[in-house]
Amino acid sequence: MADFTRVNRATSLPISPILSNCRYQRTVSSHRRSTLFKKHAALRFMNLISNKLLYKIHGWLGLNLGLLLFIICFSGTFAVFSSEVDWLINPDMRVAPQDKPIQWEQMYKSVQDAFPDGNNLGIYKETYASSGKRFTSVAYVSIPNGQIRKVYLNPYTGQIQGDTSFFNTQRFFRSFHRRFFDGNRGIFIVTLSSFFLLFSSVTGFLFYKGWLKNLFKLRLKNGLKALWSDTHKLLGIWSLIFALLIALTGVFYFAELLIQGTDNGEVLLPDSPTPITETEQATFGPTPELLPVSTYIHNAKKAFPGLDIQSLRVPTAPGEYVYIDGQAGNPFTRDRANKVYLHPFTGEVVHVQQSSDLNTAEFITDIADPIHFGYFGGIPTKILWFIFGLALSFAILSGTYLWYIRNSAKTDRRIQRLNNKTNGTDSSTYKEKPFARTLGNIPLMRGAIISTAITLLYLLHVTFVTVDDVRYYAPNRLPATASIDTIETGPWEFKLQTSSDRNGRSIITAEVLTNGLPNFKKAYLTSGTEGKVDSASIPLARNSSLSARHFATDSLANLPETFTLVTQSFDGTIYEATVSRKNLANVTYEHPAVANATPTFPNTPASIWIYIGAFILLTISIIGLWLRFLLTNLRDKFRVNTIQAIRRENIHGDPVRSMNPG
Structure with missing residues (x-):
């Protein structure tokens, strides 16, 4: 063994x-x-957190921050189909699909011919976040009066079908949802609310036990409370994954905003090509000509065979590259994740970026928008995002209403019990008590009154900045410019103009007219008045008519006697040309009158205002309902405290000292 x-x-x-x-x-x-x-x-660890605590956290978030979350989610839901709404409203955005290649060359020429004084800021195969071959291409053009126009082009013929203000449905909902038209402060508030949405979703999910068995539970005959309870739970559970996606991408936007405000902002940006040096730029000549657009398209496709080109940006200054981007098989990334940079005068490919080459931070940056707005899968995913967006919005609203009816029923029962103990005292006697004596132990409904007041004050501010920002896109925001003179400085030709800024001050602008790109090192206007030199740089861009400098404060009569336009080439040669104020004698220019001091609203189709107005009216109505819930509950709290005070008075004879002051 x-x-x-x-x-x-x-x-x-x-x-x-x-x-x-x-x-x-x-x-x-x-x-x-x-x-x-x-x-x-x-x-x-989760077992240490009781259901009661989860319920309190979930309820506190909903009551104190629910109104703000609702407005953000509701506006984001409207933003999902904003491009499609513009397509339905504006016939210039529609095109019959054809089995033909995109005519990038012809589209670029059409924009040049239609806007000879404008700057072509880029041509896009489709409108932002739109999908389908029935959408026109769009070009963004900056024109001399400070406006940016959207130019709609037939991608199969290259012909212009129409142009509109930069403002439309998509622009309104994009700006409102992203920043409340309130700059970086608005972005901070909106993105910070993503944390609240995340915590509310997680606490609600953890509190709701056995949710898998109740995915389709909706009690229709068990009373109002049971119906709204089931509705709130169903909306929350079915939109949970959607809410987490929205919240997490919003948290990333918040982190992105903080990182961009530091010296480490470039960590979110992929590598870009080395800028063109002044030494190389000096070899281009004074007015280098761009190559045909078809050359750039051909070279980009050759360097990146799988690229489905979505946009083209041709430089307006010699030191810039030609930029082409698009899709390459990953619909979850933005177009900018796949791009090609080309030399503007040789057509040589200088840099290629593919989405597969991005690091983690760069990749998340480029997938956040398609996931957040749901346009990565075209119309099907947009429909899902719209449905889930409505579900999430009304889950927030139904939660508040559920709290309201629960507290109303609880208050009624409590009042009934108190009335039974007051030996027949009529509860209506609470009306005879001073208002201040009814504030005893009211906990301000977990802060809901204060937080709602703060939210409403901020929304009032948002109303004013929204109106002001929308007016910014008005077509007659600035009066038409008037030509002063056309002068030459060396190999370059400029057109001097006068106009007025929005504060009524007269300004002089210089517009480069030379064919090709103006390739100079420096250009500025000077005026020698009382021994002082007043100067400003002119942007190094062809057809640039941006404001160069204020030379007067109120009228053309106060302009200096002479102007000098100075240009300096890269080899150090300086060219000067002087213009006398006498050249203004024949200028037909009307200084802005009082009637024109306030800009009008953008000239857009009435249907756009109807769609925006419907959103505003719905939002105001829901804010009214929210206030009604809170104020009705506050009134009920007063009733309870008053009856308690009456009962103490009947028992102890001292109703005031027995009540806490707050």
């Missing part, structure tokens, strides 16, 4: 096989306990 006795190597003494087996069992049991502990540590 085999001997299974083990030997201790240190003492050469036999070890009992039974003892050895016991030690082995203890080792295995210890390992299993350690594994189970690690595996279920999170679950045990």
Whole structure:
């Protein structure tokens, strides 16, 4: 019979096989306990958080921040189909699909011919976040009066079908949802609310036990409270994954905003090509000509065969590259994740970026928008995002209403009990008590009154900045410019103009007219008045008519006697040309009158205002309902406190000292 006795190597003494087996069992049991502990540590931690605490956190978030969250989610839901709404409203945005290649060359020429004084800021195959071959291409053009026009082009013929103000449905909802038309402060508030949405979704999910069995539970005959309770739970559970996606991408936007405000902002941006140096720029000549657009398209496709081109940006200054981007098989990334940079005068490809080359931070930056707005899968995903957006919005609203009816029923029962204990005292006598004596122990409904007041004050501010920002896109925001003179400085030709800014001050602008790109090192206007030199740079861009400098404060009569336009080439040569104020004698220019001091609203189709107005009216109505819920509950709290005070007075004869002051 085999001997299974083990030997201790240190003492050469036999070890009992039974003892050895016991030690082995203890080792295995210890390992299993350690594994189970690690595996279920999170679950045990969650067990420490009671359902009551989860319910309180979930309710507090909903009551105090729910109104702000609702407005953000509701506006985001409207933003999903904003481009499609513009397509329905504006016939210039529609095109019959054709089995033809995109005519980038012809589209670029059409824009140049239609806007000879404008700057072409880029041509896009489709409108932002739109999908389908029935959408026109769009070009953004900056024109001399400070406006940016959207120019709609037939992508198959290259012909212009129409142009509109930069303002439309998509622009309104994009700006309102992203920043409340309130700049970086608005972005901060909107993105910060993503944390609240995340916490509310998680606490609601953890509190709701057995949700898998109740995915379709909706009690229609068990009373109003049961119906709204089931509705709130169903909306919350079915939109949970959507809410987490929206919240997490919003949290990323918040982190992105903070990072961009530091010196490490470039960590979110992929590598870009080395800028063109002044030494290289000096070799281009004074007015280098761009290559045909078809050359850039051909070279980009050759360098990046799988690129489905979505946009083209041709430089307006010699130191810039030609930029082309698009899709390359990953619909979750923005177009900018795949791009090609080309030399403007040789057509050489200088840099290629593919989405697969992005690091984690860069990749998240480029997938956040398609996921957040749901346009990564075209119309099907947009429909889902719209449905889930409505579900999430009304889950927030139904939660508040559920709290309202629960508290109303609870208050009614409490009043009934108190009335029964006051020996027949009529509860209506609370009306005779001073208002200040009814504020005893009201907890301000978990802060809901204060937070709602703060939210409403901010929304009032948002109303004013929204109106002002929308007026910014008005077509007659600035009066038409008037030409002063056309002068030459060396190889370059400029047109001087006068106009007025929105504050009524006269300004002089210089517009480069030379064919090709103006390739100079520096250009500025000077005026030698009272021994002082007043100067400003002119943007190094062809057809640039941006404001160069204020030379007067109120009228053309106060302009200086002479102007000097100075240009300096890269080889150091300086060219000067002087213009006298006498050249203004024949200028037909009307200084803005009082009637024109306030800009009008953008000239857009009436249907756009109807769609925006419907959103505003719905939002105002829901704010009214929210206030009604809170104020009705506050009134009920007053009733309870008053009856309690009456009962104390009947029992103790001292109703005031027995009540806490707040």
